[in-house]
Amino acid sequence: AQSVSQHNHHVIxxxxxxxxxxxxxxxxxxxxxxxxxxxxxxxxxxxxKYFSGDPLVKGxxxxxxxxxxxKFSFNLRKPSVQWSDTAxxxxxxxxxxxxxxxxxxxxxxxxVIP
Amino acid sequence: xxVVSQHPSWVICKSGTSVKxxxxxxxxxxxxxxxxxxxxKQSLMLMATSNEGSKATYEQGVEKDKxxxxxxxxxxSTLTVTSAHPEDSSxxxxxASSSGRVETQYFGPGTRLTVL
Numbered sequence: 231a232q233s234v235s236q237h238n239h240h241v242i243x244x245x246x247x248x249x250x251x252x253x254x255x256x257x258x259x260x261x262x263x264x265x266x267x268x269x270x271x272x273x274x275x276x277x278x279k280y281f282s283g284d285p286l287v288k289g290x291x292x293x294x295x296x297x298x299x300x301k302f303s304f305n306l307r308k309p310s311v312q313w314s315d316t317a318x319x320x321x322x323x324x325x326x327x328x329x330x331x332x333x334x335x336x337x338x339x340x341x342v343i344p
Numbered sequence: 345x346x347v348v349s350q351h352p353s354w355v356i357c358k359s360g361t362s363v364k365x366x367x368x369x370x371x372x373x374x375x376x377x378x379x380x381x382x383x384x385k386q387s388l389m390l391m392a393t394s395n396e397g398s399k400a401t402y403e404q405g406v407e408k409d410k411x412x413x414x415x416x417x418x419x420x421s422t423l424t425v426t427s428a429h430p431e432d433s434s435x436x437x438x439x440a441s442s443s444g445r446v447e448t449q450y451f452g453p454g455t456r457l458t459v460l
Contacts, residue, residue: 234387262447273348274388274437274451281447320387330376330446331403334387 232257234323236335243311244343251306251338253295253321263304264322264332265295274320280304281326291315316342346372348440350452357428358460365423365455367438373418374440378449379411382435394421395444428459
């Protein structure tokens, strides 16, 4: 069975600080990887995804994530956070076969202080 | 972007009653809808996948007789929690996909169910 670990439950940063949120997954096969974001009072929405190809994936709002297969990781990064990045971030994994199940991590709450 | 709504946004009910939650895709046709459940400080757990016009596929450990899912049209799916008990209290979130693939799912805002 696949699983996802997000080690940071709550992160507090000042504006302009760099961000890296950890995500490790457990699955032996080929995977699709996702980061979702949930801004306060809003729906979950897709931030970026990796299916294949370049392991460095760029998403919306300046976010990027790097898939490191050997480390089973898909960490999310942003060089300079803004107050508007305050949100909860969820890493998720799906096996790339036909089975339609996305497994989510427990989420990381990011608080950016102006 | 694609919009998915849920109704109600929150509901409180007595133990033993049934509660229906609606999930609608407002500006696209949803071939497939997914129902998730989220406990406090835990991740979203997929409960079931429903394709329009066919029976839902439930994840292991989810009671299909307790969580009735109907996906009768391309814009509406319903989840009915039958004979609700306090342990069913949770946050229920639906998502919808026009492509039929979970990779392109759009999420609803969720429904908070509290069973007294």
